[in-house]
Amino acid sequence: MSPETHVEEVITGFLGQLTPLDFIEPDTNIFEAGIVNSLLALQLINRMEQHFQFEIGEDDLDRENFSSIRNMTQFVLRKVSDRCATAV
Amino acid sequence: MRDGRLDPPQGAGPPFRAFAQREIAPFAAASDATGNLAAAAADALRREGFLGAPVSPENGGLGMSAVDYGLLTAEVGRACASARTLLTVHNLVALTLQRWAGAALRRTLLRDLASGRKLAAIALSEPAAGSDIQAIEATAALEGGAYRLRGRKAWTSFGLTADWLLVFAQSDQGSVALMASSDTPGLSRHPITNMSGIRGGAMADLQFDDCLVPRENLVGRPGFGLSHVAATALDHGRYSVAWGAVGLADACLDTAWDYLRGRRQFGERMADLPLAQAALSRMFVDARAARQLCLSAGRLRDERSADALVETLAAKYFSAGVAVRAANANARLRGARGLTASDPAQRLLRDAKVLEVIEGGVELHELLIARQLTSEMVHA
Numbered sequence: 001m002s003p004e005t006h007v008e009e010v011i012t013g014f015l016g017q018l019t020p021l022d023f024i025e026p027d028t029n030i031f032e033a034g035i036v037n038s039l040l041a042l043q044l045i046n047r048m049e050q051h052f053q054f055e056i057g058e059d060d061l062d063r064e065n066f067s068s069i070r071n072m073t074q075f076v077l078r079k080v081s082d083r084c085a086t087a088v
Numbered sequence: 089m090r091d092g093r094l095d096p097p098q099g100a101g102p103p104f105r106a107f108a109q110r111e112i113a114p115f116a117a118a119s120d121a122t123g124n125l126a127a128a129a130a131d132a133l134r135r136e137g138f139l140g141a142p143v144s145p146e147n148g149g150l151g152m153s154a155v156d157y158g159l160l161t162a163e164v165g166r167a168c169a170s171a172r173t174l175l176t177v178h179n180l181v182a183l184t185l186q187r188w189a190g191a192a193l194r195r196t197l198l199r200d201l202a203s204g205r206k207l208a209a210i211a212l213s214e215p216a217a218g219s220d221i222q223a224i225e226a227t228a229a230l231e232g233g234a235y236r237l238r239g240r241k242a243w244t245s246f247g248l249t250a251d252w253l254l255v256f257a258q259s260d261q262g263s264v265a266l267m268a269s270s271d272t273p274g275l276s277r278h279p280i281t282n283m284s285g286i287r288g289g290a291m292a293d294l295q296f297d298d299c300l301v302p303r304e305n306l307v308g309r310p311g312f313g314l315s316h317v318a319a320t321a322l323d324h325g326r327y328s329v330a331w332g333a334v335g336l337a338d339a340c341l342d343t344a345w346d347y348l349r350g351r352r353q354f355g356e357r358m359a360d361l362p363l364a365q366a367a368l369s370r371m372f373v374d375a376r377a378a379r380q381l382c383l384s385a386g387r388l389r390d391e392r393s394a395d396a397l398v399e400t401l402a403a404k405y406f407s408a409g410v411a412v413r414a415a416n417a418n419a420r421l422r423g424a425r426g427l428t429a430s431d432p433a434q435r436l437l438r439d440a441k442v443l444e445v446i447e448g449g450v451e452l453h454e455l456l457i458a459r460q461l462t463s464e465m466v467h468a
Binding site: 017047058 | 190307312314316318392396462463
């Protein structure tokens with residue numbers, strides 16, 4: 001399984017736990033679809049931080065980063081890549 | 089109880105209790121009567137560094153764990169709900185800056201708050217937007233290097249005295265959170281003097297008439313003011329209020345116990361009468377259960393667990409109810425004395441009622457907790 005597929009599965013799992021929906025398309029804009037409230041928004045961030053072991057800060061607050069499963073996956077991959085680059 | 093016989097293990101609780109009983113409790117009745125938190129109580133919190141208790145050392149705070157900060161909050165809440173309110177609103181703003189402010193604001197303003205040199209309050213509610221925070225109508229229009237802030241904010245605890253206000257508004261890029269200095273031209277503060285509880289909380293309505301707030305004072309990014317910044321602030325507020333409610337329930341136990349062991353009826357100490365003992369037992373077990381929920385929320389927060397948000401909601405919801413039940417029982421046990429305006433039981437009762445409203449009312453908590461349950465049960 002590629003890292004991208006793995007991350008996408010994890011994030012899909014988060015949304016599965018946090019919403020009553022059975023399935024969300026990877027490209028569905030979760031803000032426009034009315035899926036996200038403020039509690040869910042923070043829960044998603046906390047789950048990402050806890051699972052992938054990075055911190056989300058002011059610089060990361062870009063709507064695009066969190067607007068869909070696909071975009072969150074790319075965001076996580078970038079954050080993990082940044083962390084690896086910093087560690088090296 | 090004050091003599092410690094029934095107290096559960098509390099880690100850092102006892103030193104905090106000694107501090108709060110010595111430095112805060114003596115001013116509680118006066119703060120309630122005058123409608124202003126005694127300066128000596130605020131000074132004591134500042135002197136001990138408690139106005140930055142949970143803020144990390146690199147930002148100038150004490151770096152207390154969530155659990156220790158909770159234990160501190162409970163003891164301050166046990167001593168005086170108005171002083172606890174200052175601790176709550178000031179630290180919730182500081183912690184929100186720590187999470188979402190840029191490096192420059194953290195270096196300057198956050199350090200001022202963490203030291204207690206400057207005090208902060210949160211300006212979120214409006215006359216037409218309480219639980220429904222998405223409905224706020226205040227506006228912030230970016231004009232060059234500043235946001236032009238217009239609107240009215242309601243029910244701001246310590247709004248009358250805070251040096252800095254974390255203000256939420258709508259902009260053409262979505263909601264924003266701004267740190268506005270209280271001396272910004274165009275800001276007028278109107279005291280609310282007829283609060284029934286937490287009367288020392290310097291409650292105010294705030295009017296922002298074309299206040300210019302530097303763009304650098306933006307917290308988070310435009311579009312995230314409500315969904316992330318306000319949500320973070322409310323989460324910290326709920327955690328603190330939950331512990332304050334535990335402290336208030338403990339204060340009710342203290343007051344009830346002192347009274348029942350000193351008064352004789354039917355030829356016995358009231359504390360030995362079975363019905364009084366039953367009431368004390370209910371209060372004690374309730375308070376202990378609330379404390380355990382708060383400890384659970386605190387531990388999850390210290391672990392940075394994703395489950396901390398919902399556990400905090402549950403802790404605040406339950407603890408506020410416990411505080412009201414304990415305050416009711418305490419006032420009732422004291423008979424006619426408990427109905428007099430100057431009796432400590434009346435202050436505790438009035439203060440307890442406030443806890444069921446602030447940082448989200450009972451029904452809002454039920455709604456949010458039920459939503460979470462629904463999601464979990466669908467996939468169970």
